[in-house]
Amino acid sequence: MPLHLLAFVLLLSLCRGPLHAHQGGELGTGEGQLLPDLELPLVSGEGTVRLRGEAHDPRPILLVNFASW
Amino acid sequence: MWHDATKELVAAGKLRVIGVVQEQHPERAALWLKWQQIDWPVAWDPFNQLGIKVVPKIVAVQPGGLVLEDSLHPKRISEEGGLLEVMGRMAGVAAELERPARFGPQLAGWVGSDAQAKAQALEPDSAIAILLFDSEGLDGDALLLRLEAMRFLVKWAQRDQASAQDHFRAGVAQRMLLDEEAPVAGRFQAALHSWSRALALDPGQYIWRRRIQQWGPRLDKPYPFYDWVPLARQDLIERGVTPQVWRVALSGTERAKGGYDLPVPQIQDNPDPRGQIPSDQEEQVSLDWAVAPHTGFAGPNVRVAVGTSRVHLTLLPKKNVSIEPAGGPLGIWIDLPEGWRARSSWLELQVEGDGSVQAPRLDFELVAPEPGPPGEGVPPPPVLTGFVLYPVCIGESGECNLLRRDFELDLSPAR
Numbered sequence: 001m002p003l004h005l006l007a008f009v010l011l012l013s014l015c016r017g018p019l020h021a022h023q024g025g026e027l028g029t030g031e032g033q034l035l036p037d038l039e040l041p042l043v044s045g046e047g048t049v050r051l052r053g054e055a056h057d058p059r060p061i062l063l064v065n066f067a068s069w
Numbered sequence: 070m071w072h073d074a075t076k077e078l079v080a081a082g083k084l085r086v087i088g089v090v091q092e093q094h095p096e097r098a099a100l101w102l103k104w105q106q107i108d109w110p111v112a113w114d115p116f117n118q119l120g121i122k123v124v125p126k127i128v129a130v131q132p133g134g135l136v137l138e139d140s141l142h143p144k145r146i147s148e149e150g151g152l153l154e155v156m157g158r159m160a161g162v163a164a165e166l167e168r169p170a171r172f173g174p175q176l177a178g179w180v181g182s183d184a185q186a187k188a189q190a191l192e193p194d195s196a197i198a199i200l201l202f203d204s205e206g207l208d209g210d211a212l213l214l215r216l217e218a219m220r221f222l223v224k225w226a227q228r229d230q231a232s233a234q235d236h237f238r239a240g241v242a243q244r245m246l247l248d249e250e251a252p253v254a255g256r257f258q259a260a261l262h263s264w265s266r267a268l269a270l271d272p273g274q275y276i277w278r279r280r281i282q283q284w285g286p287r288l289d290k291p292y293p294f295y296d297w298v299p300l301a302r303q304d305l306i307e308r309g310v311t312p313q314v315w316r317v318a319l320s321g322t323e324r325a326k327g328g329y330d331l332p333v334p335q336i337q338d339n340p341d342p343r344g345q346i347p348s349d350q351e352e353q354v355s356l357d358w359a360v361a362p363h364t365g366f367a368g369p370n371v372r373v374a375v376g377t378s379r380v381h382l383t384l385l386p387k388k389n390v391s392i393e394p395a396g397g398p399l400g401i402w403i404d405l406p407e408g409w410r411a412r413s414s415w416l417e418l419q420v421e422g423d424g425s426v427q428a429p430r431l432d433f434e435l436v437a438p439e440p441g442p443p444g445e446g447v448p449p450p451p452v453l454t455g456f457v458l459y460p461v462c463i464g465e466s467g468e469c470n471l472l473r474r475d476f477e478l479d480l481s482p483a484r
Contacts, residue, residue: 068092
């Protein structure tokens with residue numbers, strides 16, 4: 001493979017971002033794990049929310065697990 | 070705390086905050102959010118799909134789902150660097166979400182007609198998805214499918230290779246259906262048994278422990294669970310907001326404060342010491358018992374006498390039978406064994422409901438004596454005996470009578 005083509009392939013793979021390196025990884029809420037891709041109902045009963053966020057939304061997410069008790 | 074700390078970042082479009090609660094009843098968290106004026110989206114995860122073991126737990130997630138930090142403390146925001154430093158590492162990656170999310174709207178297809186055919190093809194994910202959808206306004210077929218989904222999860226937990234999580238989820242499903250349907254005798258106890266089995270297999274799972282403690286004895290409450298509800302309702306009314314009417318009322322133990330003070334017994338006379346009140350031979354009223362054990366039975370650290378529990382009783386009259394509180398005593402007499410404590414040997418039931426559906430109920434604390442020294446021998450499984458009195462009127466003619474039902478209640482926790 002020509003060197004410039006190899007460099008292009010490498011660049012492409014880097015551009016895919018670190019998530020793809022972990023996509024085969026363990027699901028969970030621990031550091032380095034992938035959050036389970038859950039869409040759950042809202043407690044208000046009005047709609048659902050996807051815990052990983054929406055596609056192409058660049059905002060990081062704070063997931064606050066709590067209880068009203 | 071997190072709401073105030075992140076408000077500006079959220080408003081500036083730099084951060085998304087998503088709450089998750091694992092509580093059984095979503096409307097309680099919804100009330101709390103309204104009261105606290107928190108406007109995050111908050112997801113309802115009663116089956117604990119996230120596998121959280123304890124709350125609060127704050128997780129920093131990169132767009133697309135990679136967990137960068139799993140135990141953030143609010144202080145991190147105010148400290149130098151703080152959350153902004155974490156966010157710096159989180160930013161800049163907007164990975165594509167390649168697959169549809171689990172339990173999303175695509176599973177809405179499970180709800181609707183052709184319930185029989187769908188019930189044949191159930192598996193754990195689809196059963197949970199069916200139960201997660203709002204049950205308000207569903208037709209008969211959809212409700213039938215929810216019942217099938219619950220039965221599936223119960224059966225799934227009966228397999229030899231069933232996991233602790235399977236037991237927990239079977240309990241969640243049973244309690245969910247109990248709250249949706251007309252009361253069904255034994256279903257609450259079945260849910261408590263499922264949760265107890267789950268906790269016995271994984272005593273370090275505090276979400277599961279709290280689920281039992283919610284209905285369990287005061288002695289076992291790390292803090293009051295829902296004592297804030299009356300204040301929240303009052304505050305909202307004063308703000309001009311009408312709080313939602315709940316389908317499921319709080320039980321006594323859910324409102325109670327935790328504490329190690331033992332109940333001070335009140336001396337009461339046995340209302341029928343010679344058994345002269347007619348026995349309810351035809352079972353005009355069913356007794357629905359549920360015993361929520363002290364969770365000290367699971368795990369090596371808490372030594373508590375077996376039998377210490379919160380006992381729940383609901384009376385379920387037959388269709389043509391009505392409870393008439395004015396017609397005589399409505400309550401329960403317990404034969405307290407030597408050394409046991411309860412508020413009283415005679416406990417009155419509370420009548421709730423709108424008259425068309427009557428289900429008098431009560432819950433009370435039962436405290437077993439301290440266990441003897443090690444090696445003294447295992448006491449026999451505790452059994453509580455006594456009787457229930459209820460005044461009823463039967464049928465169109467309105468024949469009224471005071472009836473008695475004797476009982477024997479096994480207080481051993483399920484394992």
